[in-house]
Amino acid sequence: MIARAYHQVNLDLPAATADLPPMAGLDLALSADNVARFGGDPHRYRRALQGISASPETMVSVAAVAAWRAGVLGIRADALSRLQLLPVDVAASALGLPVDAVTPFAEGQAVDRFYWPLRPASQLIARIGGFTGLGGRWDHPPTAPTPCGPGRWTVDVGAQRWQIDADVFGHVLSPAPVDSVPDDGPRTGQLVVRPTSYLAEIWPA
Incomplete structure (x- = not known):
């Protein structure tokens, strides 16, 4: 089986639009x-909004x-700031969490951008x-990882230095600035x- 890029929190989400x-x-x-x-998955976005009915003002925060x-x-x-403004059931629906996991999620995210209340600690x-030939981004395996902040x-990657920015839901890959x-x-x-491997893996520290 060919390994591809993914975020663990998305593996069990329905694929249908x-x-x-x-x-x-x-x-x-x-x-x-x-x-x-802006690099997100429009299908997951649509799924997160499914079934939510609220005022236009609230829907801006939901979106x-x-x-x-x-x-x-x-x-x-x-x-994260708008999450605090939402009714807990609406926030739960948008995030795909049980209602009683919303507050732990918000509190956990304040200190750990990779926190997800449903994920085992060591996962x-x-x-x-x-690999670019399989829909990835890199034509060489990544080497020499260096932490540059949360x-x-x-x-x-080959002769080029790349920057990785990530959290529990997504990531951005870009050429590293010269002043990093x-x-x-x-x-x-x-x-x-x-x-x-052409894949880099993020694990709990």
């Missing part, structure tokens, strides 16, 4: 397109949480990268690479 709820004044179809444009849940890493801080968090590492510096501070995730 869900219909977006109707919402006057909000173009949720356009927002789904934007989720894809932010759903976009983050779909892997749009850049909206993480905004989504793999994500596999990222992958959820951030740099790796060598190592950070040996406390961290909740560790990046593992192997000389025979």
Whole structure:
């Protein structure tokens, strides 16, 4: 079996595309397109919004949480702040969590960007990268992982240095800036690479 990139929290999600709820004044179809444009999965976004009915003002916050849940890493801080504004049942539906797991999730995320209340403590968090010939991003195995802050590492891929930014739901791969510096501070995730694999793995630290 060919190993591909994934985040553990997404493995059990239904693959079918869900219909977006109707919402006057909000173009949720356009927002789904934007989720894809910013690196998220529009199918997971649609699934996160399925069955939710709320005012347009509340749906703006729901959409932010759903976009983050779909892997749009850049909206993480905004989504976390908006999560506190949602009724707990709505937040649970958007995140795909039981109602009683929403508060532990929010509290855990405040200190650990990889926290997920339903994941065993020692379980793999994500596999990222992958071989370009199989739909991945890299044409060489990643080497020399260096932590550069919470959820951030740099790796060598061939002659190029890449930066990895990640959390429990998604990640971004980009050329590393020339001024990136190592950070040996406390961290909740560790990046593992192997000389025979084009995938880098994130495990609990």
